[in-house]
Amino acid sequence: MKRYKRESQSSYALGTTVCFELLAQRKQQVRAVYVHPNINESDGYFKLLDLCEKYKIEVRKESKIFNVLSPKENCFVIGEFEKYPSELSPDRPHIALVSPSGSGNVGTIMRTMLGFGFKDLALVLPCADPFSPETVRSSMGAVFSLNVKEYRSFEEYVEEFKTHAPYPFMLTASKPVGEVNFLFPYTLIFGNEARGLEEKFAALGQSVIIPCSRDVDSLNLSVAAAIAMYEAKKRT
Amino acid sequence: MKRYKRESQSSYALGTTVCFELLAQRKQQVRAVYVHPNINESDGYFKLLDLCEKYKIEVRKESKIFNVLSPKENCFVIGEFEKYPSELSPDRPHIALVSPSGSGNVGTIMRTMLGFGFKDLALVLPCADPFSPETVRSSMGAVFSLNVKEYRSFEEYVEEFKTHAPYPFMLTASKPVGEVNFLFPYTLIFGNEARGLEEKFAALGQSVIIPCSRDVDSLNLSVAAAIAMYEAKKRT
Numbered sequence: 001m002k003r004y005k006r007e008s009q010s011s012y013a014l015g016t017t018v019c020f021e022l023l024a025q026r027k028q029q030v031r032a033v034y035v036h037p038n039i040n041e042s043d044g045y046f047k048l049l050d051l052c053e054k055y056k057i058e059v060r061k062e063s064k065i066f067n068v069l070s071p072k073e074n075c076f077v078i079g080e081f082e083k084y085p086s087e088l089s090p091d092r093p094h095i096a097l098v099s100p101s102g103s104g105n106v107g108t109i110m111r112t113m114l115g116f117g118f119k120d121l122a123l124v125l126p127c128a129d130p131f132s133p134e135t136v137r138s139s140m141g142a143v144f145s146l147n148v149k150e151y152r153s154f155e156e157y158v159e160e161f162k163t164h165a166p167y168p169f170m171l172t173a174s175k176p177v178g179e180v181n182f183l184f185p186y187t188l189i190f191g192n193e194a195r196g197l198e199e200k201f202a203a204l205g206q207s208v209i210i211p212c213s214r215d216v217d218s219l220n221l222s223v224a225a226a227i228a229m230y231e232a233k234k235r236t
Numbered sequence: 237m238k239r240y241k242r243e244s245q246s247s248y249a250l251g252t253t254v255c256f257e258l259l260a261q262r263k264q265q266v267r268a269v270y271v272h273p274n275i276n277e278s279d280g281y282f283k284l285l286d287l288c289e290k291y292k293i294e295v296r297k298e299s300k301i302f303n304v305l306s307p308k309e310n311c312f313v314i315g316e317f318e319k320y321p322s323e324l325s326p327d328r329p330h331i332a333l334v335s336p337s338g339s340g341n342v343g344t345i346m347r348t349m350l351g352f353g354f355k356d357l358a359l360v361l362p363c364a365d366p367f368s369p370e371t372v373r374s375s376m377g378a379v380f381s382l383n384v385k386e387y388r389s390f391e392e393y394v395e396e397f398k399t400h401a402p403y404p405f406m407l408t409a410s411k412p413v414g415e416v417n418f419l420f421p422y423t424l425i426f427g428n429e430a431r432g433l434e435e436k437f438a439a440l441g442q443s444v445i446i447p448c449s450r451d452v453d454s455l456n457l458s459v460a461a462a463i464a465m466y467e468a469k470k471r472t
Binding site for chain 1: 253340344347348350351352353376378381414446448449451452453455456458459462463466470
């Protein structure tokens with residue numbers, strides 16, 4: 001049992017809710033399900049055992065993996081899964097995050113995407129690991145319902161999706177998100193938590209701002225992305 | 237140097253940005269500013285020293301407090317401040333959080349409040365500590381620009397602000413946030429991350445829903461609050 005690393009071939013879904021999402025969406029990827037010896041043998045527990053039996057997934061009752069992966073938390077179920085590549089849909093709108101550093105933000109954005117019906121996420125490297133146990137947990141398992149693909153540069157992404165209309169979200173933009181007519185299919189683009197998007201992104205297409213007070217430098221990344229998705233969904 | 241506890245009379249602003257917010261908004265509350273011996277003596281550092289000299293605030297160069305409060309992070313400035321009570325404005329709209337458990341969520345909501353011009357936050361106990369170093373840091377220092385008051389129950393809050401129109405945000409509501417005409421002054425009310433608001437809140441006033449897919453149980457609390465604030469601000 002080793003600590004998770006980005007280059008690991010498998011990762012972990014921590015907690016019952018996240019593990020059920022893994023089993024529901026990506027059962028072929030599951031290598032094993034671990035249950036803590038102190039687990040409360042409730043209805044959820046038996047439902048989990050039934051599912052694993054149905055899918056022929058090995059269930060291991062042991063505490064060691066919990067000490068390594070989740071020493072402080074009250075987590076009683078861990079799903080180990082093989083990481084998998086995805087391709088983004090050419091027809092649907094995309095979310096693109098350019099070098100986000102926080103796994104909590106990326107996970108929260110995944111959950112919000114699923115909430116607003118976005119299924120395709122482009123990540124520009126370097127960025128937080130979309131499959132780290134922290135990201136997976138922050139997403140509440142939404143990651144398993146999405147297509148997530150990493151790109152070495154934004155140019156590489158554009159090369160693949162030339163017909164997507166790009167909407168970079170920038171503090172220097174003048175068009176408020178509530179007044180944009182999003183052309184279909186579109187890409188909502190967000191920069192790094194601390195730096196935002198570089199000025200060159202303004203030349204890509206209609207840059208957009210979320211109107212907010214000068215009392216804050218900017219909104220939190222996952223908050224900004226959520227408002228953008230909410231508005232785009234309302235208007236398309 | 238002791239670890240922070242909820243009953244402590246003073247707390248800490250971790251990091252340069254947060255510490256500058258503390259000095260800008262609540263300089264009377266500052267007890268001392270600590271700088272790490274390894275701090276990069278840049279323009280920001282000298283600006284900090286100038287401010288502390290101007291406000292007659294003691295600056296201590298030592299590493300011990302950093303080891304206790306921020307052992308893993310690259311944090312080089314800590315502001316120690318005396319905690320202070322606040323009263324909410326009777327005329328302005330409020331945000332009310334009923335028993336939020338995550339300090340990251342409460343901090344992010346504080347930052348979003350400041351971004352959308354909300355200045356008054358009611359917290360119903362039990363709830364995350366609004367003055368813990370984690371909350372303060374997640375707020376990026378926004379907490380120092382807000383009035384935050386804790387209540388033992390929601391009834392206690394209502395007793396004090398009888399004329400505020402309550403808008404409980406609930407998954408069981410039928411009115412979409414985009415169709416609400418918010419009466420002034422209003423209170424946007426949100427429940428705990430896992431449980432939401434109890435059904436009895438629906439009887440208080442117009443309950444509101446943020447339309448979203450059944451693929452997720454709910455949106456993240458700070459995301460839901462952000463969308464609500466964004467819409468309320470747009471419509472009032």
